[in-house]
Amino acid sequence: MIQFIIRRTMMAAATIALISVVSFIIIQLPPGDFLTSYVATLSQQGDTIPEEAVTALREAYGLGEPIYIQYYKWISGVVQGDFGQSLEWGVPVNTLIWDRLRMTLAVSASSILFVWTVAIPIGVFSATNQYSLADYFFTFLGFLGLAIPNFLLALILMWIGFSWFDQDVGGLYSPEYQNAPWSMAKFIDLLSHLWIPMVVAGTSGTAGLIRTMRANMLDEINQPYVETARAKGLSELRLIWKYPVRVALNPFISTVGYALPELIGGVTIVAVVLNLPTIGPLLLRALLSQDMYLAGIILMLLSILTVLGTFISDILLAIFDPRIRLE
Amino acid sequence: MDNTAKSLENGNALPPDLAGVNDEIPYEELSIATPGQLMWWKFRKHRIAMISVVVLAIMYFMAFFAGFFTPYDPNEFDASYKYVPPMHITFTDENGDFTWRPGVRGLIEERDPETLRRSYNEDPDTWYPINFFVKGYEYKLLWLFKTDIHLFGLGEEAGEQPYFLLGSDRLGRDMFSRIVQGGQISLSIGLVSVFLSLLLGIVLGGVSGYYGGWVDNLIQRTIEFIRSIPTLPLWMALSAALPPDWPQTQRYFGITIILSMIGWTSLGRQVRGRFLALRNEDFVLSARLTGARDMRVIIRHMVPSFTSHIIASLTLSIPGIILAETSLSFLGLGLRQPVISWGVLLQEAQNVRTVALAPWLMIPGLAVVMAVLAFNFLGDGLRDAADPFNR
Numbered sequence: 095m096i097q098f099i100i101r102r103t104m105m106a107a108a109t110i111a112l113i114s115v116v117s118f119i120i121i122q123l124p125p126g127d128f129l130t131s132y133v134a135t136l137s138q139q140g141d142t143i144p145e146e147a148v149t150a151l152r153e154a155y156g157l158g159e160p161i162y163i164q165y166y167k168w169i170s171g172v173v174q175g176d177f178g179q180s181l182e183w184g185v186p187v188n189t190l191i192w193d194r195l196r197m198t199l200a201v202s203a204s205s206i207l208f209v210w211t212v213a214i215p216i217g218v219f220s221a222t223n224q225y226s227l228a229d230y231f232f233t234f235l236g237f238l239g240l241a242i243p244n245f246l247l248a249l250i251l252m253w254i255g256f257s258w259f260d261q262d263v264g265g266l267y268s269p270e271y272q273n274a275p276w277s278m279a280k281f282i283d284l285l286s287h288l289w290i291p292m293v294v295a296g297t298s299g300t301a302g303l304i305r306t307m308r309a310n311m312l313d314e315i316n317q318p319y320v321e322t323a324r325a326k327g328l329s330e331l332r333l334i335w336k337y338p339v340r341v342a343l344n345p346f347i348s349t350v351g352y353a354l355p356e357l358i359g360g361v362t363i364v365a366v367v368l369n370l371p372t373i374g375p376l377l378l379r380a381l382l383s384q385d386m387y388l389a390g391i392i393l394m395l396l397s398i399l400t401v402l403g404t405f406i407s408d409i410l411l412a413i414f415d416p417r418i419r420l421e
Numbered sequence: 422m423d424n425t426a427k428s429l430e431n432g433n434a435l436p437p438d439l440a441g442v443n444d445e446i447p448y449e450e451l452s453i454a455t456p457g458q459l460m461w462w463k464f465r466k467h468r469i470a471m472i473s474v475v476v477l478a479i480m481y482f483m484a485f486f487a488g489f490f491t492p493y494d495p496n497e498f499d500a501s502y503k504y505v506p507p508m509h510i511t512f513t514d515e516n517g518d519f520t521w522r523p524g525v526r527g528l529i530e531e532r533d534p535e536t537l538r539r540s541y542n543e544d545p546d547t548w549y550p551i552n553f554f555v556k557g558y559e560y561k562l563l564w565l566f567k568t569d570i571h572l573f574g575l576g577e578e579a580g581e582q583p584y585f586l587l588g589s590d591r592l593g594r595d596m597f598s599r600i601v602q603g604g605q606i607s608l609s610i611g612l613v614s615v616f617l618s619l620l621l622g623i624v625l626g627g628v629s630g631y632y633g634g635w636v637d638n639l640i641q642r643t644i645e646f647i648r649s650i651p652t653l654p655l656w657m658a659l660s661a662a663l664p665p666d667w668p669q670t671q672r673y674f675g676i677t678i679i680l681s682m683i684g685w686t687s688l689g690r691q692v693r694g695r696f697l698a699l700r701n702e703d704f705v706l707s708a709r710l711t712g713a714r715d716m717r718v719i720i721r722h723m724v725p726s727f728t729s730h731i732i733a734s735l736t737l738s739i740p741g742i743i744l745a746e747t748s749l750s751f752l753g754l755g756l757r758q759p760v761i762s763w764g765v766l767l768q769e770a771q772n773v774r775t776v777a778l779a780p781w782l783m784i785p786g787l788a789v790v791m792a793v794l795a796f797n798f799l800g801d802g803l804r805d806a807a808d809p810f811n812r
Contacts, residue, residue, distance in 0.1 A: 109645075109646060109649055112646055113649075113650065116650070120658045120659070120662065123659075123662035124662055124664075237794060237797060237798070238790075238794070240740075240793070240797060241740065241789075241790045241793040241794040241797065242786075242790055243744050243747055243748060243751075243786065243789060243790075244748075245748060245751055245767075246767070246783070246786040246789070246790075249770060249773070249776060249783065249786075250783070252773045252776075253773060253776045253777060253780065253783075256773050256774075256776075256777050257777045355648065355649060355650060355651040355652055356651075356652060356653075358651040358654070359651045359652045359653025359654060360653070362651070362653055362654055362657075363653060363748055363751075363752065366752060367771070377654060377657065378657065378752055378753075378754075381657055381658060381661035381754060382661065382753060382754070384661070389658060389661070390658075392654070393650075393654050393655065393658050396651050396654050397649065397650045397651060397654075400649055400650065400651055401649050404649060
């Protein structure tokens with residue numbers, strides 16, 4: 095077990111290192127270096143920057159030096175918590191992201207919970223009642239959930255809320271709690287807004303997992319051990335949940351690693367439509383205005399979040415199913 | 422005596438591996454059918470997949486002959502018809518009599534005295550029949566022949582009055598024409614991008630599965646790495662890095678390449694799995710022993726044995742690409758005006774107030790959902806049919 099955890103940790107670390115390289119490449123992709131455009135923006139606003147300051151900055155970021163030295167300077171800053179300057183906002187990237195990252199985490203985590211609590215029971219039900227009316231209904235719903243783009247669903251919900259209930263469903267807080275300090279009331283207000291992005295971002299994931307769960311269950315449900323348990327007189331409900339469901343969950347858990355990147359992507363676009371204070375809208379603005387230091391850091395943090403999530407699910411899986419470790 | 426004749430003579434029931442193909446086909450034909458026939462029979466049994474084929478055929482046909490199916494130039498704007506709701510088709514003429522010809526009422530423009538907002542009402546005293554094969558704006562059919570014949574439209578008697586089947590947008594452009602035209606981009610980007618992913622997936626997945634060892638390890642770790650980055654943010658970042666001064670066609674291919682650069686991974690995995698399974702088969706070994714070169718063994722002997730599976734998973738990966746293009750364009754990072762794709766059209770519906778005012782701006786989303794659903798069902802049917810023998 096310890097060996098397994100060590101190996102996984104090393105792999106996760108290597109992946110994170112590679113992710114930092116990719117993020118750096120993306121920062122470098124737009125033509126021209128960032129300082130030139132930074133100075134251009136500032137002088138557009140009527141600011142004049144002393145030549146020495148520019149040279150000092152040029153020195154600090156290693157611009158004009160070979161690319162690997164630039165990367166080294168950038169990454170040593172990042173490791174120490176210096177994420178560089180946001181071009182558009184004129185403040186350190188640091189001050190912009192942490193609150194929003196926390197919100198992203200909250201929305202993503204609640205989305206995962208939603209997906210799991212909905213997909214597993216429905217998948218099991220669909221499999222035990224194969225070809226029933228409800229099974230067809232859920233299958234149809236599943237296909238539809240996969241086919242509707244997240245942002246369209248968000249848009250439709252907003253539209254319904256706006257035109258029929260005269261309620262603005264965007265955002266995470268009601269206006270009166272926007273700047274209020276944390277309190278129980280604010281938390282409840284947050285929960286009452288959170289369910290929409292949670293459901294919207296979780297829809298396609300739920301649809302996919304219902305299908306996986308149903309297929310896995312169908313493979314298990316006719317196995318002899320199920321028959322044995324039934325012959326012994328176990329009640330149907332206990333029988334299903336105690337044996338085949340546990341086996342069917344295994345391939346399910348191992349695909350969580352792939353579901354996570356998609357979910358975080360989904361949350362990103364839903365947040366743009368619903369105008370949530372998460373990191374998605376910030377990323378979009380940064381990309382549209384070519385504010386690459388901000389964009390690169392956000393991409394990197396989102397990826398690291400994903401890698402950590404996958405890492406945790408791998409470890410959990412290994413604890414629950416000893417067979418995994420042997421592979 | 423061969424096997425078929427023997428089982429015919431004995432009057433056996435269907436062998437278990439043919440039982441699931443298609444009940445309507447007599448046993449005599451089933452037992453001597455080629456694999457291609459078996460797949461077709463099995464596929465035919467999947468009703469929804471068959472319907473999806475028809476739906477997709479119609480969609481692609483309309484996109485291909487977009488000029489013919491669009492009553493108005495998709496880029497022509499008319500300031501006096503902004504945000505016109507979809508117009509109803511009626512079968513009663515201006516005198517209230519029933520006719521067999523479909524027609525529409527004329528529009529009366531009204532202004533709200535307080536908000537000064539324009540609205541359009543249908544005038545019950547007018548009626549313009551919808552004509553077929555009418556003359557309209559000039560276009561090039563199949564990018565070659567100049568013509569001005571369109572499938573439907575209003576005749577001369579309607580004068581300036583346009584017919585908006587699905588309403589008009591903020592510049593008075595015909596939504597229906599724009600959706601049909603947008604299909605050209607949205608539907609083709611899926612095919613082109615999947616083709617690129619296929620090339621990458623087969624080459625890299627094939628190399629990975631065929632040679633094994635450190636090459637395999639390297640490619641597999643690369644795939645895992647790509648898949649561990651959140652897809653949409655990565656797509657967003659890469660498309661944002663496309664130079665803004667690129668011409669639209671170049672941008673189109675840029676987006677296509679970005680989508681397939683990430684999309685090939687799942688295909689690559691599947692190809693590798695197949696190669697690993699086949700590598701130790703006898704027919705591969707004998708091909709190698711007769712002195713066939715690696716490339717020949719791969720292309721001539723191994724690939725044909727799993728083409729049907731590849732086609733099925735290709736079909737299943739098209740919806741993802743269509744959705745990705747739509748999302749990117751919706752966010753303003755993909756294709757841009759004046760190019761028309763369904764995502765670009767949906768960009769108009771970004772603001773909830775606009776949507777509340779003109780819900781028909783969301784109709785391009787319906788086109789996306791239809792295309793994606795149809796591809797999913799078709800892929801499902803193909804996947805079942807790819808393995809005509811019961812497992």
